Amino acid sequence: MADVARLAGVSAQTVSRVSTGHPGVIDSTRAQVLAAMKELGYRPNSAARALKRGEFRTIGVLLFTLATTGNSRTVEAIANHAAREGYAITIIPVAAPTQDGVLGAFTRLGELGVDGAIVILEVHLLDSTRITLPPGVQVVVVDSDAGDTYTVVDTDQADGARQAVRHLLSLGHATVHHVTGPASSFASERRADAWRSVLASFDRAAPAPIVGDWSADSGYAAGLQLADDPSCTAVFASNDQMALGLLRAFQERGRNVPGEISVVGFDDIPEARNFLPPLTTVHQDFAEMGRRCVQTVLRQIRNEVTTPGTTLVPTRLVERSSTAPPPSL
Amino acid sequence: MADVARLAGVSAQTVSRVSTGHPGVIDSTRAQVLAAMKELGYRPNSAARALKRGEFRTIGVLLFTLATTGNSRTVEAIANHAAREGYAITIIPVAAPTQDGVLGAFTRLGELGVDGAIVILEVHLLDSTRITLPPGVQVVVVDSDAGDTYTVVDTDQADGARQAVRHLLSLGHATVHHVTGPASSFASERRADAWRSVLASFDRAAPAPIVGDWSADSGYAAGLQLADDPSCTAVFASNDQMALGLLRAFQERGRNVPGEISVVGFDDIPEARNFLPPLTTVHQDFAEMGRRCVQTVLRQIRNEVTTPGTTLVPTRLVERSSTAPPPSL
DNA sequence: CCGCACGATGTTTACGTAAACATTGCACTG
DNA sequence: CAGTGCAATGTTTACGTAAACATCGTGCGG
Incomplete structure (x- = not known):
């Protein structure tokens, strides 16, 4: 900066004013400074800026991972909205998805030079008293029910699942089987709860859910099991x-889908419309998730206040060709 | 830091020594300092650290996007390996995938406080003379042929495509159709080139390739076209x-797959083994990509030298159930 | 028993920036 | 035409850390 100032024949402060776009610099001066910056290839030092x-x-x-569609798309939306701001x-x-793993991540977070954080983690990994948030770092949590402690933004898991199950029941299915995500997942738990409660509200028996792990392989394993059960005519899978x-x-x-068995997924990944048959599924608005996360952290950062509470992002059912009335009708 | 020093009854420098794990601090002193740090909730200021x-x-x-499997998995691997270091x-x-968009990103990169960068972009967006790299920032490029200017790490696209096409020919197919990615993609171009050259080396005519955009929808559109061509018995798609x-x-x-038509993909996304039928595809090792990217940038950062050149990550064909000899045999 | 060497700790300084305050000069007013 | 006010620019200082150098004390060899 000093070099630029010297070359432009001004003070360092004026260079600073130009580089921050401050008003009160006459155009001719600004032009000189800009020229000097360009000539010297000056870039403001972000560390010094941050310090000051x-x-x-x-x-x-x-x-924990970017490998799931939901996470990577949420992160992408977060990155885009954050960049805009x-x-x-x-x-x-x-x-690792353990207390220690989370603890380590929070430690790095504290050392990292960050004004706020968005935590996309199963909540039960968060409730440790050992985790101390770096002071001054505002946090927003995704996929969690920690609404009383943290500020939470989440997809309306329950409503999505309700729509899925009601859709199947309204087609005439006697009941709906369910393939869950891993037990550790809050989202999966929420979806399973909603599934159970809708069945209960319609006085239908809830078959024992099959526990999957989000992977297609686990869905395949579940499918082999369900295929042999002639009473199974409708399955709600916790993801696509x-x-x-x-x-x-x-x-x-x-077993013909949807002729003999109907299948509903969750997420609406881009591929879902090209499954065989095209999948009826619950659409999640990841872009909106990201937008709200960023908006919420930024509000907290700017106000320096934490307001616990949960924001829900709505979902909607997308009907395609994997659902139909049960064969008996 | 000053507060911690006062509370611990030592100088700020000693606090610094403890917090950086410097040797030459006697245990009793260190313990006092650590206690003071804990009591005051001290966290080193990363901006000041970076500045110093x-x-x-x-x-x-x-x-440009995290929405493609390849990008998000590569980023994940990069994040993990970087964290380890x-x-x-x-x-x-x-x-936006335009010169201006890239220019803006590079500008932000320069202001951002970064020791090096990994650029995952189509190369033709990079060759602008308007893009000036921030001095001192080392760059590694993915998905590019800029090996003479930048350091490039990439999947061995050509070899992967060659394996795919050879596999289909060795099953007895007369020729292989190809569905490409978007024209702007270097990876797609490489795969198409390899496809063409293998056909040429076997003296087979290369049918006109169909241009897709990586999406399943574009593959579906291509499929509708190819399904009506009775001479088409084998298709190599540029992604899964x-x-x-x-x-x-x-x-x-x-049209039965693989009975009438064989299909090969590229990437080996986790879902591919559960397609109908399970997809024969070219496996990319994204974790290895990420590892090499990080390794390469770090080497550059540490040596402060740029060594142009290309590192290729090998691929391998995974044979599943979507390929078989053509019906005539 | 003196002095030297080394280990432990303290003091000074600089990293690059931007806020706060100081100064300059010019236009406009009475 | 002097005085006033404001716009443009300059000067000083502090942000939190860690390297470099300075100091202190202790143990050991001669």
Whole structure:
């Protein structure tokens, strides 16, 4: 900066004013400074800026994996909205889905130069008293019911699942089987709860759910099991990948979808409309998730206040060709 | 830090020594300092650290989207390996796949406090003379042939495509159709080139390729076209999503896969093994990609030298159930 | 028993920026 | 034409840390 000032024949402060776009610099001066900056290839040093300003203009995103569609799309939306607000995002991978892994990630978060953080983690990993948030770092949590402690933004899991199950029942199915995500997942738990409660509200017996792990393979395994149960005419899978596995299993066992069995997924990944048959599924608005996360953290950062509470992002059922009335009708 | 020093009854420098794990501090002193840190909830200020040390321990990742499997899995691997080396990663989304979008991203990169960067972009967006790299920022490029200018790490696209095409020819197919990715994609171009050259080396005519856009929908559209061509018995799709679309189109048109038509994809996304039928595809090792990217940038950062050149990550064909000899045999 | 060497700790300083305050000069008013 | 006010620019200082150098004390060899 000093070099630029010298070359432009002004003070360092004027250079600073130009580089921050401050008003009160006459055009001719500004032009000189800009020329000098260009000639010397000057770039403001962000560390010094952050030090001086006391803010980093960076948001940390803590997550365990980017491999799930939901996470990667949420992160993408977060990155885009943050960029629009002039914030960068830093990914902080959680080494292992354990208390220690989370603890380590939070430690790094604290050392990292971040004004706020978005935590995309199963909540039960968060409730440890050992985790101390870096002071001054505002946090927003996704996929969690910690609404009384943290600020939470989440997809309306329950409503999505309700729509799925009601859709199947309204087609005439006697009941709906369910393939869940892993037990550790809050989202999966919510969806299962909603599934159970809708069945209960219609006085239908809830078959024992089959526990999957989000992978298509686990859906396939579940499908092999369900295919042999002639009473099974409708399955609600907790995500689209598992639904894909179901479709394959039913196809291999000669059970026609949707003729004999209907399948509904969750997420509406882009591929879902090209499954065989095209999948009826619950659409999640990941872009909106990201937008609200960013909006919420930024509000907290700017106000320096934490307001616990949960924001729900609505879902909607997308009807395609994997659902139909049961064969008996 | 001053407060901690006062409470512990030592100098600020000693606090610094403890917090950086410097040797030469007697245990009793260290314990006092640590206690004081804990009591006051002290966290080192990373901006000041970065300013003093002249490094940020952060790597920027420039990309256009996280929505493709390849990108998100590569980023995940990058994040994990970087974390292992004590580096954080910052995502810099490119607003639009245009020169201006890229330019903006590079500008932000320069302001961002980053020791190096990994650029996951189509190369033709990079060759603008308007793009000036921030001095001192080392760059590694993915999905590009800019090996003479930048350091490039990439999947061995050509070899993967060659394996796919050779596999189909060795099954007895007279020729192989091809559904490409978007014209702007370097990876797609490479795969198409390899497809063409293998056909040429076997003296087979290359049918006109169909241009897709990576989406399953575009694969479906291509499939509808190909299904009506009775001479088409084998298709190589440039990614798995488009292969999925092909499968649906063929199924809808009553063309049995693999009985009448064989399909090969590229990427080996986790879902591919649960397609109908399970997809033969070229496996990409994204984790290895990420590892090499990080390794390469870090080497550059540490040596402060740029060594142009290309590192290729090998691929391998995974044979599943979507390929078989052509019906005539 | 003196002095030297080394280990432990303290003091000074600089990293690059921007806020706060100081100064300059010019236009406009009475 | 002097005085006033404001716009443009300059000067000083502090942000939190860690390297470099300075100091202190202790143990050991001669």
